Amino acid sequence: MTFSRGRNTLFSGLHFSVQPGQAIWLQGKNGQGKTSVLKLAMRLMQPDAGVIRWGSAFDDGGAPTYIGHLNGQSVDLTVLESLTFSARMHSVRVSVEAVAMALKRTSLYAHRNRLVHSLSQGERRRLALTRLLLNKSALWVLDEPLDALDTASTVLVMRLIEEQVDTGGAVLMSSHIPFHMPNLQVLSLTSPTAS
Amino acid sequence: MSFARFQAIVARDLLSFRRNPARSLFPLAFFLIACSLFPLGVGAETNTLRQIAPGVIWVSALLSVVSSLNTIYLNDYIDGSLEQMCIGQRFPIDVVFAKTVVHWLLNGCALLLGAPLIGLMFGMRLHSIEIMSLALLLGTPVLSMFGSLGAALTLGYRSSHVLQLLVILPLCIPVLIFGAGAVSAVDAGLSAQAYLSLLGALFLFSLVTTPIASAAALRSSS
Numbered sequence: 001m002t003f004s005r006g007r008n009t010l011f012s013g014l015h016f017s018v019q020p021g022q023a024i025w026l027q028g029k030n031g032q033g034k035t036s037v038l039k040l041a042m043r044l045m046q047p048d049a050g051v052i053r054w055g056s057a058f059d060d061g062g063a064p065t066y067i068g069h070l071n072g073q074s075v076d077l078t079v080l081e082s083l084t085f086s087a088r089m090h091s092v093r094v095s096v097e098a099v100a101m102a103l104k105r106t107s108l109y110a111h112r113n114r115l116v117h118s119l120s121q122g123e124r125r126r127l128a129l130t131r132l133l134l135n136k137s138a139l140w141v142l143d144e145p146l147d148a149l150d151t152a153s154t155v156l157v158m159r160l161i162e163e164q165v166d167t168g169g170a171v172l173m174s175s176h177i178p179f180h181m182p183n184l185q186v187l188s189l190t191s192p193t194a195s
Numbered sequence: 196m197s198f199a200r201f202q203a204i205v206a207r208d209l210l211s212f213r214r215n216p217a218r219s220l221f222p223l224a225f226f227l228i229a230c231s232l233f234p235l236g237v238g239a240e241t242n243t244l245r246q247i248a249p250g251v252i253w254v255s256a257l258l259s260v261v262s263s264l265n266t267i268y269l270n271d272y273i274d275g276s277l278e279q280m281c282i283g284q285r286f287p288i289d290v291v292f293a294k295t296v297v298h299w300l301l302n303g304c305a306l307l308l309g310a311p312l313i314g315l316m317f318g319m320r321l322h323s324i325e326i327m328s329l330a331l332l333l334g335t336p337v338l339s340m341f342g343s344l345g346a347a348l349t350l351g352y353r354s355s356h357v358l359q360l361l362v363i364l365p366l367c368i369p370v371l372i373f374g375a376g377a378v379s380a381v382d383a384g385l386s387a388q389a390y391l392s393l394l395g396a397l398f399l400f401s402l403v404t405t406p407i408a409s410a411a412a413l414r415s416s417s
Contacts, residue, residue, distance in 0.1 A: 042282055063283030070275025076211035088203040089280050115214075 001050035023171040028189030034174040064139035071128040075117040102133035121148040142173035204293035223305040229255040230313040248317035249378035267346040286410040295343040303335025330377040333394040340401040341366040347412035
Protein backbone atom coordinates (compact mmCIF):
# COMPACT_ATOMS: atom_id res chain seq x y z
CA MET A 1 0.00 0.00 0.00
CA THR A 2 0.99 3.58 -0.60
CA PHE A 3 -0.78 6.41 1.12
CA SER A 4 -0.33 10.18 1.03
CA ARG A 5 -1.84 13.10 2.82
CA GLY A 6 -1.60 16.15 0.59
CA ARG A 7 1.90 16.10 -0.95
CA ASN A 8 3.28 14.11 1.92
CA THR A 9 3.75 10.40 1.27
CA LEU A 10 3.17 8.77 4.66
CA PHE A 11 4.27 5.31 3.64
CA SER A 12 4.82 3.27 0.52
CA GLY A 13 5.44 -0.39 -0.10
CA LEU A 14 3.69 -1.35 3.11
CA HIS A 15 2.60 -4.95 3.00
CA PHE A 16 1.25 -7.07 5.79
CA SER A 17 -1.46 -9.56 6.64
CA VAL A 18 -3.26 -10.36 9.85
CA GLN A 19 -3.96 -14.03 10.45
CA PRO A 20 -6.41 -15.60 12.90
CA GLY A 21 -4.76 -15.96 16.29
CA GLN A 22 -2.40 -13.07 15.65
CA ALA A 23 -1.95 -9.76 17.44
CA ILE A 24 -0.05 -7.03 15.64
CA TRP A 25 1.20 -3.93 17.38
CA LEU A 26 1.69 -1.08 14.97
CA GLN A 27 4.53 1.22 15.98
CA GLY A 28 5.70 4.50 14.60
CA LYS A 29 6.38 8.10 15.48
CA ASN A 30 3.63 10.71 15.79
CA GLY A 31 2.28 11.71 12.41
CA GLN A 32 3.74 8.69 10.70
CA GLY A 33 0.41 7.27 9.68
CA LYS A 34 -0.55 4.70 12.32
CA THR A 35 -4.15 5.91 12.42
CA SER A 36 -4.19 5.99 8.63
CA VAL A 37 -3.08 2.35 8.43
CA LEU A 38 -5.87 1.36 10.82
CA LYS A 39 -8.46 3.38 8.92
CA LEU A 40 -7.24 1.91 5.65
CA ALA A 41 -7.58 -1.56 7.16
CA MET A 42 -11.16 -0.66 8.06
CA ARG A 43 -11.68 0.60 4.49
CA LEU A 44 -12.66 3.97 5.90
CA MET A 45 -10.08 5.47 3.56
CA GLN A 46 -8.73 4.48 0.17
CA PRO A 47 -5.02 3.86 -0.43
CA ASP A 48 -3.30 5.70 -3.29
CA ALA A 49 -1.99 2.39 -4.53
CA GLY A 50 -2.59 -1.15 -3.39
CA VAL A 51 -5.52 -3.13 -2.06
CA ILE A 52 -6.99 -4.15 1.27
CA ARG A 53 -8.74 -7.48 1.50
CA TRP A 54 -10.86 -8.84 4.29
CA GLY A 55 -10.08 -12.52 3.95
CA SER A 56 -12.47 -15.44 4.18
CA ALA A 57 -11.02 -16.37 7.58
CA PHE A 58 -12.90 -13.37 8.93
CA ASP A 59 -16.16 -13.97 7.08
CA ASP A 60 -18.10 -15.44 9.99
CA GLY A 61 -17.52 -12.47 12.26
CA GLY A 62 -18.83 -9.94 9.75
CA ALA A 63 -17.07 -6.59 9.57
CA PRO A 64 -14.14 -6.01 11.94
CA THR A 65 -14.80 -3.95 15.04
CA TYR A 66 -12.98 -0.64 15.05
CA ILE A 67 -12.28 1.48 18.09
CA GLY A 68 -10.75 4.68 16.80
CA HIS A 69 -9.43 7.81 18.46
CA LEU A 70 -13.02 8.90 18.78
CA ASN A 71 -15.24 6.70 20.87
CA GLY A 72 -18.14 6.84 18.41
CA GLN A 73 -20.91 7.42 20.92
CA SER A 74 -23.66 9.97 20.82
CA VAL A 75 -23.67 11.87 24.11
CA ASP A 76 -27.48 11.96 24.15
CA LEU A 77 -27.87 8.20 24.60
CA THR A 78 -27.63 6.13 27.75
CA VAL A 79 -24.93 3.50 28.11
CA LEU A 80 -27.41 0.72 27.28
CA GLU A 81 -28.91 2.53 24.30
CA SER A 82 -25.48 3.30 22.96
CA LEU A 83 -24.43 -0.36 23.06
CA THR A 84 -27.67 -1.64 21.55
CA PHE A 85 -27.37 0.91 18.77
CA SER A 86 -23.81 0.01 17.85
CA ALA A 87 -24.70 -3.69 17.88
CA ARG A 88 -27.52 -2.98 15.45
CA MET A 89 -25.16 -0.97 13.25
CA HIS A 90 -22.90 -4.00 13.26
CA SER A 91 -25.89 -6.20 12.32
CA VAL A 92 -25.55 -8.43 15.38
CA ARG A 93 -28.42 -9.39 17.64
CA VAL A 94 -27.56 -9.06 21.30
CA SER A 95 -29.62 -10.32 24.21
CA VAL A 96 -30.20 -8.26 27.34
CA GLU A 97 -28.14 -10.78 29.31
CA ALA A 98 -25.21 -10.52 26.91
CA VAL A 99 -25.20 -6.73 27.24
CA ALA A 100 -25.37 -7.01 31.04
CA MET A 101 -22.50 -9.53 31.07
CA ALA A 102 -20.35 -7.31 28.86
CA LEU A 103 -21.07 -4.23 30.98
CA LYS A 104 -20.20 -6.12 34.18
CA ARG A 105 -16.92 -7.16 32.58
CA THR A 106 -15.99 -3.51 31.92
CA SER A 107 -17.44 -2.40 35.29
CA LEU A 108 -20.03 -0.16 33.68
CA TYR A 109 -23.11 -2.11 34.74
CA ALA A 110 -23.89 0.30 37.57
CA HIS A 111 -23.86 3.16 35.05
CA ARG A 112 -26.06 1.42 32.47
CA ASN A 113 -28.84 4.01 32.58
CA ARG A 114 -26.62 7.07 32.71
CA LEU A 115 -26.26 9.35 29.70
CA VAL A 116 -22.93 9.09 27.92
CA HIS A 117 -22.79 12.85 28.36
CA SER A 118 -22.28 12.39 32.12
CA LEU A 119 -19.50 9.77 31.83
CA SER A 120 -15.83 10.56 32.31
CA GLN A 121 -13.32 10.14 29.47
CA GLY A 122 -12.12 6.83 30.88
CA GLU A 123 -15.67 5.53 31.29
CA ARG A 124 -16.48 6.51 27.71
CA ARG A 125 -13.39 4.65 26.54
CA ARG A 126 -14.47 1.59 28.51
CA LEU A 127 -17.92 1.83 26.94
CA ALA A 128 -16.34 1.90 23.49
CA LEU A 129 -14.29 -1.17 24.39
CA THR A 130 -17.43 -2.97 25.62
CA ARG A 131 -18.45 -3.13 21.95
CA LEU A 132 -15.62 -5.60 21.39
CA LEU A 133 -17.36 -8.07 23.70
CA LEU A 134 -20.72 -7.72 21.97
CA ASN A 135 -19.84 -7.54 18.27
CA LYS A 136 -17.90 -10.82 18.31
CA SER A 137 -15.81 -9.76 15.33
CA ALA A 138 -12.98 -11.99 14.20
CA LEU A 139 -10.76 -8.93 13.79
CA TRP A 140 -10.37 -6.02 16.17
CA VAL A 141 -8.76 -2.83 14.93
CA LEU A 142 -7.81 -0.67 17.90
CA ASP A 143 -6.35 2.82 17.75
CA GLU A 144 -4.70 3.66 21.08
CA PRO A 145 -7.17 1.53 23.06
CA LEU A 146 -5.45 2.32 26.37
CA ASP A 147 -5.99 6.09 26.11
CA ALA A 148 -7.57 7.60 29.21
CA LEU A 149 -7.76 4.22 30.97
CA ASP A 150 -6.64 3.58 34.55
CA THR A 151 -4.34 0.71 35.52
CA ALA A 152 -7.12 -1.78 36.24
CA SER A 153 -8.82 -1.09 32.90
CA THR A 154 -5.49 -1.33 31.08
CA VAL A 155 -5.00 -4.80 32.53
CA LEU A 156 -8.55 -5.69 31.49
CA VAL A 157 -7.94 -4.58 27.89
CA MET A 158 -4.75 -6.60 27.70
CA ARG A 159 -6.63 -9.63 28.98
CA LEU A 160 -9.42 -9.09 26.44
CA ILE A 161 -6.87 -8.95 23.64
CA GLU A 162 -5.24 -12.15 24.88
CA GLU A 163 -8.63 -13.90 25.01
CA GLN A 164 -9.41 -12.71 21.49
CA VAL A 165 -6.14 -14.13 20.18
CA ASP A 166 -6.56 -17.38 22.14
CA THR A 167 -10.00 -17.96 20.64
CA GLY A 168 -8.66 -17.63 17.12
CA GLY A 169 -9.44 -13.95 16.63
CA ALA A 170 -7.00 -11.33 15.49
CA VAL A 171 -6.03 -7.87 16.70
CA LEU A 172 -4.39 -5.00 14.86
CA MET A 173 -3.61 -2.15 17.19
CA SER A 174 -1.53 0.92 17.85
CA SER A 175 -0.48 2.08 21.29
CA HIS A 176 2.17 4.37 22.67
CA ILE A 177 1.78 2.73 26.08
CA PRO A 178 4.13 -0.28 26.45
CA PHE A 179 2.31 -3.49 25.97
CA HIS A 180 3.26 -6.86 27.34
CA MET A 181 1.82 -9.97 25.81
CA PRO A 182 3.14 -13.27 24.54
CA ASN A 183 3.07 -13.69 20.75
CA LEU A 184 2.73 -9.99 20.10
CA GLN A 185 4.15 -9.07 16.71
CA VAL A 186 5.52 -5.63 16.09
CA LEU A 187 5.06 -3.82 12.80
CA SER A 188 7.10 -0.64 12.53
CA LEU A 189 6.18 2.15 10.21
CA THR A 190 9.19 3.89 8.75
CA SER A 191 8.96 7.00 6.64
CA PRO A 192 9.81 6.50 2.95
CA THR A 193 12.64 9.06 3.16
CA ALA A 194 14.32 7.18 5.98
CA SER A 195 14.19 3.73 4.42
CA MET B 196 -28.03 -0.86 2.73
CA SER B 197 -30.33 -2.42 5.26
CA PHE B 198 -33.72 -1.44 6.57
CA ALA B 199 -32.88 -2.49 10.14
CA ARG B 200 -29.92 -0.09 10.20
CA PHE B 201 -32.09 2.67 8.70
CA GLN B 202 -34.69 2.13 11.43
CA ALA B 203 -32.08 2.06 14.18
CA ILE B 204 -30.55 5.37 13.07
CA VAL B 205 -33.94 7.10 12.74
CA ALA B 206 -35.03 5.87 16.18
CA ARG B 207 -31.74 6.92 17.74
CA ASP B 208 -31.80 10.41 16.19
CA LEU B 209 -35.42 11.03 17.15
CA LEU B 210 -34.59 9.93 20.70
CA SER B 211 -31.65 12.28 20.90
CA PHE B 212 -33.74 15.14 19.51
CA ARG B 213 -36.46 14.38 22.05
CA ARG B 214 -33.85 14.81 24.75
CA ASN B 215 -32.98 18.26 23.33
CA PRO B 216 -36.37 19.85 22.64
CA ALA B 217 -34.86 23.33 22.25
CA ARG B 218 -32.59 22.15 19.46
CA SER B 219 -35.33 20.18 17.71
CA LEU B 220 -37.82 23.02 17.72
CA PHE B 221 -35.33 25.61 16.50
CA PRO B 222 -36.13 25.28 12.76
CA LEU B 223 -39.85 25.76 13.35
CA ALA B 224 -39.23 28.68 15.71
CA PHE B 225 -36.86 30.26 13.18
CA PHE B 226 -39.46 29.87 10.42
CA LEU B 227 -42.30 31.37 12.47
CA ILE B 228 -40.17 34.30 13.66
CA ALA B 229 -38.75 35.04 10.20
CA CYS B 230 -42.24 35.03 8.64
CA SER B 231 -43.83 37.16 11.33
CA LEU B 232 -41.12 39.82 11.02
CA PHE B 233 -42.22 40.66 7.48
CA PRO B 234 -45.52 42.41 8.36
CA LEU B 235 -43.56 44.56 10.80
CA GLY B 236 -41.14 45.59 8.07
CA VAL B 237 -43.46 45.80 5.08
CA GLY B 238 -46.54 47.19 6.81
CA ALA B 239 -49.88 45.60 7.60
CA GLU B 240 -51.60 46.31 4.27
CA THR B 241 -53.76 43.20 3.62
CA ASN B 242 -53.35 43.05 -0.18
CA THR B 243 -49.60 43.50 -0.08
CA LEU B 244 -49.25 40.85 2.60
CA ARG B 245 -51.43 38.39 0.70
CA GLN B 246 -49.34 38.99 -2.41
CA ILE B 247 -45.97 38.46 -0.77
CA ALA B 248 -47.09 35.58 1.50
CA PRO B 249 -46.01 32.65 -0.73
CA GLY B 250 -42.61 34.20 -1.36
CA VAL B 251 -42.08 34.99 2.30
CA ILE B 252 -43.03 31.48 3.38
CA TRP B 253 -40.79 29.79 0.83
CA VAL B 254 -37.79 32.02 1.47
CA SER B 255 -38.15 31.51 5.22
CA ALA B 256 -38.50 27.76 4.71
CA LEU B 257 -35.34 27.68 2.59
CA LEU B 258 -33.37 29.74 5.11
CA SER B 259 -34.58 27.60 7.98
CA VAL B 260 -33.45 24.46 6.18
CA VAL B 261 -30.08 25.95 5.24
CA SER B 262 -29.43 27.13 8.80
CA SER B 263 -30.00 23.65 10.20
CA LEU B 264 -27.82 21.66 7.80
CA ASN B 265 -25.09 21.13 10.36
CA THR B 266 -27.49 19.09 12.47
CA ILE B 267 -27.52 16.37 9.80
CA TYR B 268 -24.04 14.83 10.00
CA LEU B 269 -21.77 17.13 11.98
CA ASN B 270 -22.38 15.87 15.53
CA ASP B 271 -21.96 12.25 14.49
CA TYR B 272 -18.86 13.19 12.53
CA ILE B 273 -17.31 14.89 15.55
CA ASP B 274 -18.01 12.11 18.05
CA GLY B 275 -17.02 9.33 15.65
CA SER B 276 -20.46 7.70 15.35
CA LEU B 277 -20.57 8.41 11.64
CA GLU B 278 -17.32 6.51 11.15
CA GLN B 279 -18.83 3.55 13.02
CA MET B 280 -22.00 3.66 10.90
CA CYS B 281 -19.99 3.65 7.66
CA ILE B 282 -17.82 0.62 8.49
CA GLY B 283 -18.18 -2.15 5.98
CA GLN B 284 -20.40 -0.06 3.71
CA ARG B 285 -19.27 0.79 0.23
CA PHE B 286 -22.13 3.27 -0.11
CA PRO B 287 -23.72 4.06 3.27
CA ILE B 288 -27.05 4.89 1.64
CA ASP B 289 -29.04 3.71 4.67
CA VAL B 290 -27.20 6.29 6.79
CA VAL B 291 -27.92 9.01 4.25
CA PHE B 292 -31.61 8.10 3.99
CA ALA B 293 -32.07 7.92 7.75
CA LYS B 294 -30.32 11.22 8.38
CA THR B 295 -32.24 12.95 5.59
CA VAL B 296 -35.59 11.61 6.78
CA VAL B 297 -34.91 12.83 10.32
CA HIS B 298 -33.84 16.23 9.02
CA TRP B 299 -37.03 16.46 6.99
CA LEU B 300 -39.21 15.43 9.96
CA LEU B 301 -37.72 18.15 12.13
CA ASN B 302 -37.65 20.78 9.39
CA GLY B 303 -39.91 20.26 6.40
CA CYS B 304 -42.59 18.40 8.31
CA ALA B 305 -42.53 20.92 11.16
CA LEU B 306 -42.82 23.77 8.65
CA LEU B 307 -45.80 22.02 7.06
CA LEU B 308 -47.58 22.41 10.38
CA GLY B 309 -46.50 26.01 10.87
CA ALA B 310 -47.08 27.31 7.34
CA PRO B 311 -50.91 27.30 7.35
CA LEU B 312 -50.78 29.42 10.49
CA ILE B 313 -48.55 31.94 8.76
CA GLY B 314 -50.84 31.77 5.70
CA LEU B 315 -53.83 32.75 7.82
CA MET B 316 -51.83 35.52 9.43
CA PHE B 317 -50.98 36.93 6.00
CA GLY B 318 -54.65 36.73 4.95
CA MET B 319 -54.21 33.98 2.36
CA ARG B 320 -57.33 32.28 1.04
CA LEU B 321 -58.04 28.74 2.18
CA HIS B 322 -57.54 27.25 -1.29
CA SER B 323 -54.18 29.01 -1.62
CA ILE B 324 -53.14 27.62 1.74
CA GLU B 325 -54.06 24.13 0.54
CA ILE B 326 -51.96 24.47 -2.59
CA MET B 327 -49.11 25.97 -0.61
CA SER B 328 -49.13 23.04 1.81
CA LEU B 329 -49.12 20.62 -1.09
CA ALA B 330 -46.20 22.48 -2.67
CA LEU B 331 -44.33 22.45 0.65
CA LEU B 332 -45.00 18.73 0.99
CA LEU B 333 -43.34 18.15 -2.38
CA GLY B 334 -40.67 20.82 -2.08
CA THR B 335 -39.29 20.53 1.46
CA PRO B 336 -38.00 16.95 0.99
CA VAL B 337 -36.08 18.26 -2.02
CA LEU B 338 -34.52 20.94 0.18
CA SER B 339 -33.57 18.31 2.78
CA MET B 340 -32.06 16.02 0.15
CA PHE B 341 -29.98 18.73 -1.51
CA GLY B 342 -29.12 20.00 1.97
CA SER B 343 -27.92 16.56 2.99
CA LEU B 344 -25.71 16.46 -0.10
CA GLY B 345 -24.26 19.89 0.75
CA ALA B 346 -23.68 18.86 4.35
CA ALA B 347 -22.01 15.58 3.34
CA LEU B 348 -19.78 17.30 0.76
CA THR B 349 -18.52 19.93 3.19
CA LEU B 350 -18.08 17.62 6.19
CA GLY B 351 -14.72 18.20 7.82
CA TYR B 352 -14.03 21.55 6.18
CA ARG B 353 -13.52 24.43 8.54
CA SER B 354 -15.57 26.99 6.63
CA SER B 355 -18.29 24.50 5.82
CA HIS B 356 -21.13 27.01 6.32
CA VAL B 357 -20.07 29.20 3.41
CA LEU B 358 -19.39 26.22 1.17
CA GLN B 359 -22.76 24.67 1.99
CA LEU B 360 -24.53 27.85 0.94
CA LEU B 361 -22.59 27.98 -2.32
CA VAL B 362 -23.29 24.32 -3.05
CA ILE B 363 -26.95 24.08 -2.23
CA LEU B 364 -28.52 27.48 -2.87
CA PRO B 365 -28.30 27.22 -6.67
CA LEU B 366 -29.86 23.74 -6.46
CA CYS B 367 -32.69 24.97 -4.24
CA ILE B 368 -33.68 27.99 -6.28
CA PRO B 369 -35.92 26.04 -8.70
CA VAL B 370 -37.83 24.70 -5.68
CA LEU B 371 -38.32 28.23 -4.44
CA ILE B 372 -39.53 29.48 -7.84
CA PHE B 373 -41.95 26.63 -8.53
CA GLY B 374 -43.18 26.51 -4.94
CA ALA B 375 -44.02 30.18 -4.73
CA GLY B 376 -45.23 30.12 -8.35
CA ALA B 377 -47.84 27.45 -7.57
CA VAL B 378 -49.56 29.69 -5.04
CA SER B 379 -49.30 32.81 -7.18
CA ALA B 380 -50.91 30.90 -10.05
CA VAL B 381 -53.86 29.91 -7.89
CA ASP B 382 -54.20 33.48 -6.67
CA ALA B 383 -54.29 34.66 -10.30
CA GLY B 384 -57.05 32.16 -11.06
CA LEU B 385 -54.84 29.74 -13.00
CA SER B 386 -54.14 26.08 -12.41
CA ALA B 387 -51.18 25.20 -10.17
CA GLN B 388 -50.78 21.83 -11.80
CA ALA B 389 -47.76 22.67 -13.94
CA TYR B 390 -45.85 23.98 -10.92
CA LEU B 391 -46.79 21.03 -8.76
CA SER B 392 -45.78 18.60 -11.51
CA LEU B 393 -42.40 20.32 -11.78
CA LEU B 394 -41.97 20.10 -8.00
CA GLY B 395 -42.87 16.42 -8.18
CA ALA B 396 -40.31 15.93 -10.94
CA LEU B 397 -37.66 17.69 -8.82
CA PHE B 398 -38.58 15.46 -5.89
CA LEU B 399 -38.13 12.29 -7.95
CA PHE B 400 -34.93 13.59 -9.50
CA SER B 401 -33.36 14.36 -6.14
CA LEU B 402 -34.64 11.10 -4.66
CA VAL B 403 -32.79 9.16 -7.33
CA THR B 404 -29.57 11.19 -7.54
CA THR B 405 -28.74 12.78 -4.17
CA PRO B 406 -28.58 9.72 -1.84
CA ILE B 407 -25.86 8.07 -3.91
CA ALA B 408 -23.95 11.34 -4.23
CA SER B 409 -24.28 12.00 -0.48
CA ALA B 410 -23.16 8.47 0.35
CA ALA B 411 -20.10 8.85 -1.87
CA ALA B 412 -19.34 12.20 -0.21
CA LEU B 413 -19.63 10.62 3.25
CA ARG B 414 -17.20 7.88 2.26
CA SER B 415 -14.58 10.36 1.16
CA SER B 416 -14.94 12.57 4.21
CA SER B 417 -13.67 10.10 6.79
